[in-house]
Amino acid sequence: MLFEQQLELVLQKAAVSVFGTIELKPLLLQKSSNLKFGDFQTNFAMVNSKIVGGNPRDIAVRLIAAIDENALIEKCEIAGPGFINIFIRTSAIENFLKNMSVEKQDFSFLNRKGDIIIDYSSPNIAKQMHIGHLRSTVIGDSIKRMYNFLGYHTIADNHIGDWGTQFGKLIVAYHKWIDRENYERSPIEELERLYVKYSQTVESEPELEIQARFELKKLQEGDGYNTNLWKEFIKISLQEYGKVYSRLGISFDTFYGESFYNDKMPHVIELLLEKKIASMDDGTTIVFFEGDELPPCIVRKKDGAFLYATSDLACIDFRRKAYDVNRMVYVTDDRQQNHFRQFFKIAELLGWNEQKEHVYFGIMKFSDGIFSSRKGNVIKLMDLLDESVKRARDIIEEKNPTLPPEEKDSIAAVVGTGAIKYFDLSQNKTSNIIFDWEKVLSFEGNTSPYIQYTYARIQSITRKSGLSREEIQTAKVIFDEQIERDIAIQLLYFYQEVIRASESYKPNIIADFIYELAKKINSLYNASPVLTAEESIKRSKLFILNSACEVLAQGLELLGIGVLERM
RNA sequence: GCACCUGUAGCUCAGGGGAUAGAGCAACGGUUUCCUAAACCGUUGGCCAGAGGUUCAAUUCCUCUCAGGUGCGCCA
Numbered sequence: 001m002l003f004e005q006q007l008e009l010v011l012q013k014a015a016v017s018v019f020g021t022i023e024l025k026p027l028l029l030q031k032s033s034n035l036k037f038g039d040f041q042t043n044f045a046m047v048n049s050k051i052v053g054g055n056p057r058d059i060a061v062r063l064i065a066a067i068d069e070n071a072l073i074e075k076c077e078i079a080g081p082g083f084i085n086i087f088i089r090t091s092a093i094e095n096f097l098k099n100m101s102v103e104k105q106d107f108s109f110l111n112r113k114g115d116i117i118i119d120y121s122s123p124n125i126a127k128q129m130h131i132g133h134l135r136s137t138v139i140g141d142s143i144k145r146m147y148n149f150l151g152y153h154t155i156a157d158n159h160i161g162d163w164g165t166q167f168g169k170l171i172v173a174y175h176k177w178i179d180r181e182n183y184e185r186s187p188i189e190e191l192e193r194l195y196v197k198y199s200q201t202v203e204s205e206p207e208l209e210i211q212a213r214f215e216l217k218k219l220q221e222g223d224g225y226n227t228n229l230w231k232e233f234i235k236i237s238l239q240e241y242g243k244v245y246s247r248l249g250i251s252f253d254t255f256y257g258e259s260f261y262n263d264k265m266p267h268v269i270e271l272l273l274e275k276k277i278a279s280m281d282d283g284t285t286i287v288f289f290e291g292d293e294l295p296p297c298i299v300r301k302k303d304g305a306f307l308y309a310t311s312d313l314a315c316i317d318f319r320r321k322a323y324d325v326n327r328m329v330y331v332t333d334d335r336q337q338n339h340f341r342q343f344f345k346i347a348e349l350l351g352w353n354e355q356k357e358h359v360y361f362g363i364m365k366f367s368d369g370i371f372s373s374r375k376g377n378v379i380k381l382m383d384l385l386d387e388s389v390k391r392a393r394d395i396i397e398e399k400n401p402t403l404p405p406e407e408k409d410s411i412a413a414v415v416g417t418g419a420i421k422y423f424d425l426s427q428n429k430t431s432n433i434i435f436d437w438e439k440v441l442s443f444e445g446n447t448s449p450y451i452q453y454t455y456a457r458i459q460s461i462t463r464k465s466g467l468s469r470e471e472i473q474t475a476k477v478i479f480d481e482q483i484e485r486d487i488a489i490q491l492l493y494f495y496q497e498v499i500r501a502s503e504s505y506k507p508n509i510i511a512d513f514i515y516e517l518a519k520k521i522n523s524l525y526n527a528s529p530v531l532t533a534e535e536s537i538k539r540s541k542l543f544i545l546n547s548a549c550e551v552l553a554q555g556l557e558l559l560g561i562g563v564l565e566r567m
Numbered sequence: 568g569c570a571c572c573u574g575u576a577g578c579u580c581a582g583g584g585g586a587u588a589g590a591g592c593a594a595c596g597g598u599u600u601c602c603u604a605a606a607c608c609g610u611u612g613g614c615c616a617g618a619g620g621u622u623c624a625a626u627u628c629c630u631c632u633c634a635g636g637u638g639c640g641c642c643a
Contacts, residue, residue, distance in 0.1 A: 030585090043584095043624095046585080056623075081585080164642080166642095293570075299641095301640095338637095362573085399603080399605065431573040433579095434579090439579065439592085452605090454605095457602080515581095519590090
């Protein structure tokens with residue numbers, strides 16, 4: 001049982017003994033807004049005053065009087081209009097810290113049956129990944145990490161855009177303008193150049209569109225030559241994406257792109273027509289929704305081709321058969337909200353009732369407008385990573401010039417990529433974000449380098465203490481300073497916060513948490529020397545700091561960011 | 568026109584029924600013979616867009632208004 005649950009149980013028991021069978025609102029614990037109001041608090045008395053009758057403070061008095069002697073609670077106080085403020089025993093805190101590892105936590109109360117399938121990143125073939133792909137990629141990855149941490153089984157699926165009209169265009173451009181030499185040297189750049197060239201040229205030469213449709217049709221009909229080209233484009237693109245993912249420390253379990261569902265879509269249309277969910281309208285197959293909360297959704301075009309919604313439905317159909325689905329999570333930007341609401345609704349009409357979540361966020365753009373690969377005003381992820389790592393490297397050179405060069409490089413890589421990921425993950429924006437180099441590449445304040453630095457400093461004093469892990473781990477906890485107790489109390493909240501973050505799909509909850517923790521650690525670090533303290537105090541401090549650092553590392557890990565022994 | 572998202576300090580953002588609304592940056596003032604100053608401490612800065620409603624309690628929930636963004640039948 002998690003710490004909060006144990007505590008709730010104690011209070012719940014008291015509530016039952018006092019108020020017996022009356023239907024009460026549940027007893028919920030919350031973190032105290034301020035530690036002077038205790039370590040936990042509950043508004044049970046206020047919430048239930050109407051049901052029980054009498055004023056909240058009296059109810060609180062009766063509840064507190066009924067609490068049995070227990071190992072967790074030091075004392076309770078009644079405050080303000082009827083808050084019950086709960087203070088935890090030092091021995092209980094110590095006991096928690098000593099047993100603080102994921103393995104020892106019991107998350108079995110979570111509904112972990114089946115697979116959580118998470119769709120994220122999903123770039124379109126033949127274009128380099130740019131910062132528009134960053135959010136989906138890192139948020140999706142963090143969601144996966146959180147659920148794995150809690151013991152769920154996850155499937156990370158990269159639903160790549162490997163089918164559709166862009167291939168007709170690309171094949172036409174390939175025949176007209178391919179630069180062999182460049183294609184050999186940097187295939188992805190050449191493909192991208194071809195795509196831009198096509199988009200620019202088609203404005204003055206509309207006949208290209210007819211050619212593109214023709215090539216697309218050939219591809220769709222299985223033409224050998226075009227199919228090989230198509231496969232080649234995909235291979236080139238995936239290789240390129242692999243480099244970005246590897247630098248970001250991101251991986252997937254499956255790469256079922258849109259083309260994977262090609263042969264599965266006709267069946268969906270049949271089902272929709274059979275169940276009278278879809279109808280024919282002006283040559284299209286279309287779903288109209290009752291009421292007008294949602295615009296109608298075309299699932300097959302006049303020319304017989306399928307659409308995005310069709311492929312997503314086929315995807316759900318496939319997953320229901322291939323997996324034991326717990327839920328499906330889609331991470332995309334908020335412009336696609338209508339699309340998701342539409343096909344979720346259609347799935348529901350089909351009786352495909354597995355839980356589906358659309359996790360959306362605002363897009364990143366320049367102050368003067370949106371990114372567009374066609375206009376060429378994009379920042380490639382590779383370039384962003386390079387720049388960030390370079391800046392990190394410069395700072396290391398300045399702060400720590402004596403480190404061996406290889407270590408400088410590896411530190412720069414961890415710090416540089418971490419900073420970019422953290423920038424995105426620490427925000428909870430469902431509105432648009434204006435891209436700003438200085439903000440993204442900041443290494444001070446609420447950033448991952450700040451947290452990594454905190455970690456590295458504590459590692460340093462731990463090394464210098466000369467004490468073994470064992471010796472530190474078995475230290476007796478003595479709260480020498482108030483801030484040390486504050487740190488320990490925050491650690492009590494950690495697992496519950498991970499659950500909260502996972503359930504709301506909000507990695508920024510984790511980012512906030514570890515940032516707050518890092519601030520406290522730095523504050524303590526600065527205020528009181530560890531190594532020169534009296535032996536038992538020193539051991540206690542090191543134990544508390546190391547426990548906190550473990551949570552820092554775990555928190556960063558949940559964001560997909562690494563820690564360093566020194567930096 | 569309809570739908571969705573957003574509006575919190577000069578700027579960028581947390582918070583999301585509960586006690587005195589928080590960070591970072593910027594500005595200003597301090598801290599190093601001492602464990603990594605990528606740090607720490609302090610000061611200044613708020614009608615939580617506006618108006619109603621629900622509630623013991625609203626910045627948070629509901630309704631309306633205003634402002635910005637996004638989407639709306641054969642793109643993905």
